[in-house]
Amino acid sequence: MPVAETLQEVAPEPNETSSPALPEEAYATLRDIFGLDDFRPNQARVIQSMLAGVPTLAVMPTGAGKSLTYQLPALLLPQPTVVVSPLIALMKDQLDGLPDQARPYATLINSSLSASELGARLRAIGNGQYRLVYIAPERLRQRAFLHALKRCGVARVVVDEVHCLSLWGTSFRPDYLFIGRAIEELGNPPVLALTATASRETQAEIVASLGACERVIASVYRPNLYFQVVRAGNRDDKFKALLDMCRRINGPIIVYARSRQSCEELAEGLRQAGIVADHYHAQVNDRATCQERFMRGQTRVLVATVAFGMGIDKPDIRAIVHYNLPQSMEAYYQEAGRAGRDGQPAVCVLLYAASDKGRLSTWLNEEALTRDDLRELFKALRRLMRGPCDVLDLTQLQRALPGDSESLVRVGLSMLERVGLLRRHFDSPEFATLTLSGLPAPDDQASQVAQLAGLSEGEPVEVDLLLLAERTGMPAAEIESHLLQWQDSGYLRLRGGPRLPLVELLPAPDDVAKRIDQLLRDYRERQEQRIEAMANYARSADCRHRSLAAHFGQRIAPCRNGCDICAPRR
Template identity: 40%
Template structure:
């Protein structure tokens, strides 16, 4: 084959290939089945785009990123863009057919489609008649049931390849271990020539910071993002709610980050993404889908607020930093409680035999034809019915064919004597692999071994430590430590009321709690108060309880401003209850026993267990605090507004009688 450099220069304007690119292009042009294992930002897309221009037949690119296909085509170099198009569910049927005609006439050489499109018999038949020479499978690791991102429609690619007449295959992924590479080859039924470039990104620094809770996470984020000089930031969080809360806190500290998740309106998501790409905001706080297919070269920090579900996911997410090759930071915030949570999520996400039985039964009742949404309603639960059908197919119990419109068509196969055992073994392995993925990412964070070396070894490489670019080999300089909390004031009630009186701008309950505890989530105006952090030694629950007691006493009143905000106002001259840790003395055993006797009678009268009335801990705290008013009783842990209304007078009478 002639020198590829002139074509690279003419079409893309580059003088030289990046590592691995030329080998992949040559293999694709020559029609050799190839698996390209190249990290995020290494220029995978260029390889098949260039190969498509040098091959005689059209190239089909299968990509799961339906929403980004137009963006990918629009960003192609002009000469390639003129011969490229996409078909996906956003197009009218007539427009999709016209684009396929463009491929048939030879005007289009590069066609993007989602793997789901192969479930359309008409689409596959049209491409069979046209003659596809190369099939590019982006994110090809999704074909592995045992990987971190299994997508059942990838299982159909092998059948489509046969219908196309077995064209050459180019699989592309940034996250495949040697074992996953073998599973990909087996799933596609091909002997794949592997082109592997190093997963080690020498321009990225890998830091893991241990945090003790949400307050600590936010404090670290504010500090790290606040000292960045230029470039953009991506913060990944697990839930939509946490994305919004984190972004709100960061903006409260003058950091221009927006939240992004699937719950936003499409126009709002587009606006945030456009502002991010144009550099009009400093960054985004997003769920994990953000960033796929987005080529922003100057991301200088990627932070994971929670553990990802695997080391592969970690590498994929942090790999969105430093795509221009310049030094960039990555940060994983880890805590023991989060490790417990991610282990729990991994187990809860594993289907069980009952889930598979329900989807099989639902298919049988519908003659093997059903829309995924209908199946999801019929079987209940949180599992995608397409994944469950894919698992049944892997066990040899069903065979899914071409779809009928939006409905899946599934053939129910005769179940032999060993079907149950096969299914049990499949589920057991599925669970084992999911748990192993979680343990690997937790071990990565907790280990004191070189971070880059751990990643390299996981993907089948070797790396000599120290790398000089992680917190293990090159510990970061100690950040500014949080000052020690001051002792609690002797009169907590007076301190809270005076704090409210001194505010230039009134705040609501949540903001008042944050201000008194010295939280990073407190509004900017409240952070300037002399009362900021005066109750830092108390827990959030304690401060909430004390504020509630002051409201019950009438010393604090919630009012609504002209703008519709609900804020707290101090009412002068109201007698203040005795609240706070120093309000309690050792519990009187005789009073505790009287309270227990009352609780027994009340539980029998209400027909509920005794602990539902009041817990032992609450009884002991009442006996120690000896509240003399409803306001003081409201300050007792475990005595909320409902219980105050129901039991308040009776409990106060018992305490008074015990004095």
């Protein structure tokens, strides 16, 4: 009997109820635009919430059809749906994957667009041409962009890969923490938050950041995936096991390795053994070509760091092999879930040696931020800032630090903000060009700003916005908002320059040292818990599917033949 049929009988969706009735136009769109006959489990529930404007958190595994839950209702709503996505590649993949009839109604906005193209797309959004607008999270830190979106009108905001907002997560993106503030700026349109993995703790963080919401939690169980742990005594044993799998398994394979050097060495070893293999990591010169070879099937085995995978829609991957112990169960499930997206049987293998837990702990401790790291970051920050509130070049800040650490700047600033040493506002241009139109000032404050800036009718003047804020007594974080409002009234024209992070230093709390120590202690404890949970999974004699489900707070029956514990002979 096929694997999928057997497993589905013993482990059905734990909280799936009968699908809600949707408007007939939703079913017509499903058939006529997307070419599908029916919804997958949980899709109809999420679509109903989207159409009704109910804030929703949907946790649905890879392959469950998350994209349809916002793409379909977006075509039915009267105003655009904004989709926040962490990677340009992921946005492009979603856009390219739309049906031909839906693609003209979607666009993306990212850093590659010129100012004129950005303006043209915003005008098209305002004119009702687009129903789906994909953006990167850092765009939401730009008040001028939000102001333009607000004028266009936004029906819904979709936050894809929402687990990225967890400070404790391995995929943490600081800009995700700002999304809640941006949604307020847009007038609080209903939110749909989507992810394939979220523990109960991560779900609580999401709700705390984005607000209360209805939850649709699908089963993490994937009946077509066979989970296996292969014990290996040493490095040679691991490579022999990997080589054996690459020879036995037909179809594309991704092998995840921790370091760039390991990726290169493993790929070279596989090639020498006659396997068509390539390596992928952040320092590969032509990553796009490397990725394209794998996507087209020219490369059968890709050895990669975890930088590869998010946004890669290759449904026929037959195996995911983890050469090293993953950083967490969440990371493992997300990465392993990239196998078998076509619904056909696939294998998820973890190669495990007794020393792996200690090595992972050592590696993560070396990578972890310390109190000294945060002190150096804060000192560099104060040296570069010209006052208590200033725009900041993050690349310059990174270069001012020992080791030129991008992760210290990216994560460290969020930590300093969390302990109350600084506040990061909307990104702001340092300079802007202002031109008076000749219409009367809408209020006394506008007239005062024009006078202090030396503006005269029809004459463009370049203005230092921070200096102007200081002269007028306005908060630096608010001046662009006022200028945008006065532009809407027709009083002036505003052309902003390149935007930079606007950082405000705050008076140090009396207990700041205690706050920092507690934050780092919490981070360390979470990290140790993640490592222990991953090692327990590797050593466990319980059903692999059952162990994964239990980690995410779900209870399912043993799979019987979907893992090496229940069906070792497979």
